[in-house]
Amino acid sequence: MTGREFLELESPQQRRYLERLKRIEVLQKTFSELPKEDQNLCNHGAYFFAANSSLCGLAANNFFRNILHIRRAAFVTALPMAVIPFLSTAAVYEVFVREPLFSGELNCEVCTVARGGLLGAVVGGFYPVLLALPMNASLAARYSSSPLPGKENLLQYWLTISRPVFRKMSLGVLIQVLTGIYLATKHHGIYVKMLQQMNAKRDPEELEA
Template structure:
């Protein structure tokens, strides 16, 4: 190992010259020196995506209630449809995008952006709609708000019920996907800023040495 790769300005080794806990400490130190706008975006950006997921959950819940003519237990159905998608979206985005990115495990911009878009579309958009279906199906069966079919027509019935709801939710899924893409792009940009400052600090230390 000649060390030539450390002299190349764009080498991966130059960006990863600090390993493990020391690297994380340096990243955190530089992060604390960033503008407050960047810090807030990193710390609270996933909450915006999660808030949209809650709205998707409430919308899907309302659509299924109307289709199945459910008029009772509004709060009992709305509360989990707001809370569960919010918590799930935050947890998945943090564990799937943000934490790997700022720990140095996810350097690829395309990978980070794709992960953000998938998280927004699947967890923040589709998941609330899928969650609303069994919830409202159980309410419809409990309160006899809509005649339910026998086992032989069960799949066809729920497909016919779900189709218009998922058609209406398609725009919400698209918006969530774009929001996830945007958020992951901004987070990766902030991560690049941190890497650039790490490189600048390293160059300064080498000049002083």
């Protein structure tokens, strides 16, 4: 069986898959030829984004501890509030922005920037606050640091407790939104630079393919 006959037996899905693999390979090769500062921004920029999430988590944790008068288990709450938001933000940004962008699946600049801003707000800003709430609520109940209401008033109580924390964290959420937008914009700019380099060195056979 000749190569041509083999290609004719391929399904459209297989051809698209092979074309995608080839495109990813070319993008990876082009990425390795970028200046070191661009490579470092792509490889490590999300860590700065994630570090801001850790700071949001620690700040939210501190606000809840002060409101609920919790004086014990400081390290027990601080460690997960620093680590979990960091890992979550880095992983989610990798999956929804960086990986689709540099594999050629995300070409729209507006979509990229919107994803970066949305992840900054939800995962980088609100998620650490929501994570700190049940953790400190369990500590308040365990150490009886604050009088807790009955089940009938429980929801209203925690809404009242959370409202000032969310208000104080609004600046942190805004910073995360702007950081996500900035990082996504820079990454998309590097991706465009890669496409320009690819187009500049393509020969007629590659353009025809």
